[in-house]
Amino acid sequence: MSRRDLKSLDLAALWRGLARPDATGTDRVVPPTGFTAQLTVFSAAAMAFLAVFALALALATGRLAERWSSELAQTVTVRISAPQDQIDDQTVTVMEVLKTTPGIAESRLLPDTEVEKLLEPWFGPDMPVDALPIPRLVEIREAPEGFDADALRLRLQGEVPAAVLDDHTRWREPLVTAASRLRYLGFFSLLLIAAASGAMITLAAKAALAANGQVIRVLRLIGARDITIATAFVRRFTRRAATGAAGGTLLGMAAVWALPAADEAGGFLTGLGFQGWGWLWPLLIPVAAGAIGFAATRSAALRMLREVR
Template sequence: MRKPELKSLDLATLWRGLTRPDAAGADRVVPPTGFTAQLTLFSAAAMAFLAVFAMALALATGRLAERWSSELTQTMTVRVQAPPDQIDRQVNAVMAALDTTPGIAEARVLPDEQVEKLLEPWFGPDLPIEALPIPRLIELVEADEGFDAEALRLRLQGEAPGAVLDDHTRWRQPLVSAANRLRILGLFSLLLIASASGAMITLAAKAALAANGQVIRVLRLVGARDITIATAFVRRFTRRAALGAAGGTVLGMLAIWALPSVDGAGGFLTGLGFRGWGWLLPVLIPVVAAAIGFVATRWAALRMLREVR
């Protein structure tokens, strides 16, 4: 590793950098070149890019869980399966029972075209509904006050033995649970990305301090305190982390924006991306990256300066 030449920083420059309190003056005591600059910029940009996708995943799965939970909670299905000569009578009995059940806002028999569309992902298009023993499906919407599902099941058993009430609980709960776990995974990924960013910035700061050992010794000879030397490195690495994270965030948002939307896929899927005010959340990533860079560099600089006397 090549160390910077002392002649690149004369005593006059060092003194101006130590006596001026602004960032431009303090940065003069740190050589501007070196692989640590590129390392910090690249790592901050890469982590910010990944953070945008982790944030988009967390938001998208959160929307998906809320959508499944809200839409499927109020909709239920009555499945009627009976011999061909009895199915119409049982469907009419079910509709009569639903019309007189308090707490049901709407009930309708799904037409064959809609049933065929529901089965298309599994059996393909042009499914011959009339030639298959497919049960009749009755969709009902629960009112705000709700209804007694167990009482309705008992009533259907007596009036229409081939009717079965399905409240979608068996498959709705695993889907909602999976979406919530994906959201937790996205948030955990953000935490891992922040930790990895802090670790890489810490390593880069230590490498910069080690490479500039000669400069640090001269700074101490002219009366610089460790906090002053550390501040110069902290400011420079904080700015690099913020700039790199800003670039990675912009690239990540452009990549998210370029993704194809799947919101219209049967009204069931929610695309990976941001919606509305969610587009403002990635703006926080460069701010968090700058804070991580500040804390990591300050800790690494002060600890290393205490060890090297």
């Protein structure tokens, strides 16, 4: 390095920056502006915004899977399809069979108003349901010990051939499985977002180190250690990552809050969002982004400084 290069640098300012441990000291050797700063802040904000939605998806599908599993696990329906002149007698027979079946806590014949509400999403509110040959539905609540579904099904086939026992297993299990896999997909997306954030911050840190090669050589000439130089970059990029992530998190939470309210569809509450204390989970995203920025920048800086001597 020539004398002109040395004179062009404020060695006193650099030394004061290395000697002072606060945020306005050591990391002053890193340029506060430039494309690396903008890239770090923008990428951290964008990834935090996406992380909020991935977290909302994971939590919402988790709630949905638990609700479907708990609400339908102990619900069984008996469907009675018979001619109009026989349906009343067969309904009475079904109710007597259910009363004498061990493991059934309650059996209730659904009134026509509830049946109409079940059919409303498909036929609309103005559909003349009375004109349709709608079967009778009997709702069964299991006791904690449960009942023998196969034995009850055989008994109904013998005494009331028009009655069909439906324990909702055929369509409940696929729905619960799909909701559970969506939850895992949400958490996996969070891991991918964290990995992508670390990669982008690493690239930005390497670019900043390469752009400040002259500063790094001068710092070594005046006795600065690699760990001290790396600390300057780590502080700057950690703060940038945390600041950008905080802004992206706030925007993401506002976007989730602005989503339409949960609506009732098909008898289940659905909707993407946070509930109750769940709104506190996104606040951990800036903390995680700062930790990722710290680890990525420290690793990249030390590795690059060892390679460049």
